[in-house]
Amino acid sequence: MSGHALVCRLDNAGDVLLQGPAIRAVAAASERVTMLCGPQGRAAAELLPGVDEVIVYDAPWVAFEPCPLDREETLSLVDRISGLGADRGIIFTSFHQSPLPLALLLRLAGVPYLAATSVDYPGSLLDVRHRISDSVHEVERSLSLAESAGYRLPPGDSGRLAVRRPARGHPLPFGSEPYVVVHPGVSVPARAWPPARHAELVDELVQRGWRVAVTGAPGERELTARVAGAERPEVADLGGRTTLAELAEVIAGAAAIAVGNTGPAHLAAAVGTPVVSLFAPTVPAVRWRPWRVPHALLYRDVPCAGCRARRCPVEGHPCLSGVTAGEVLKSIERLARVREEVAG
Known part of the structure; x- marks a missing residue:
């Protein structure tokens, strides 16, 4: 054509x-x-x-x-x-x-x-x-x-997200040991789960026996260091240390990822990793939820849903701050089991 x-x-x-x-x-x-x-x-x-x-x-x-x-x-x-x-x-x-x-x-x-x-x-x-x-x-x-415009997916293309994998073989943060990715950064502040909650989640994951890779862009190094906490063998702070192609490999090797409504959520969908989405309802989930990958949407219903705010004008940011680390942990472990069952 x-x-x-x-x-x-x-x-x-x-x-x-x-x-x-x-x-x-x-x-x-x-x-x-x-x-x-x-x-x-x-x-x-x-x-x-x-x-x-x-x-x-x-x-x-x-x-x-x-x-x-x-x-x-x-x-x-x-x-x-x-x-x-x-x-x-x-x-x-x-x-x-x-x-x-x-x-x-x-x-x-x-x-x-x-x-x-x-x-x-x-x-x-x-x-x-x-x-x-x-x-x-x-x-x-x-x-x-x-x-x-006359274009259709070819036979055999399921319409899922996909990426090339030029960094395939990039070293994983914990070798062959299972791990979870926690990605605390977002492009829009109103979509951010509090850093303290992310840090609490990392601690709870470690207590449950998980290894955790904390990821972020070069401008998010301070955030990832805060979330990763004190240096320990169970936690890898990868903030600013991967290209997007390398980040895809880190996410692909994980049992699941906890992330807001931001790019790495869609990168996870492209490599087939289950997503626990801390999804601020500033925009509708019907438009932006992770596409055709096992996922959980975590947020609180609020009257101002759909506001499209870049910075939350409501004290306490109730749509996300009400989500607990325990809820996220529970969803991570449920989706990790689903992935393990599918792989098995």
């Missing part, structure tokens, strides 16, 4: 990972696939099966703390896209994002066919203006857009 397809998702790593099934559908009918993503999504884009090349653009209309519009950088992007010779562009977005600024740039670059999901009237910017309910998972949303 397509010689060279350009697929686009301009926000974070988790968002990029969730486009994986739709991108595989595009790749199945294309000779080449280039992905345009934001700087926070680059490492994830490089792991997606079906992607042949990655181009990075820091779009000033996407981030919560956006960069200023840089005229030269933007025109340089237009020139680079023009040089690709892509004959089709698929712009993936979440329900609250507009595809039209990027559609304008891609039209300037000469991409002859563009498809996107758009509430706003696109004029001549889109060839396919797709519409879909907001109450669907992000994976379903992107697959629906791809299908509207």
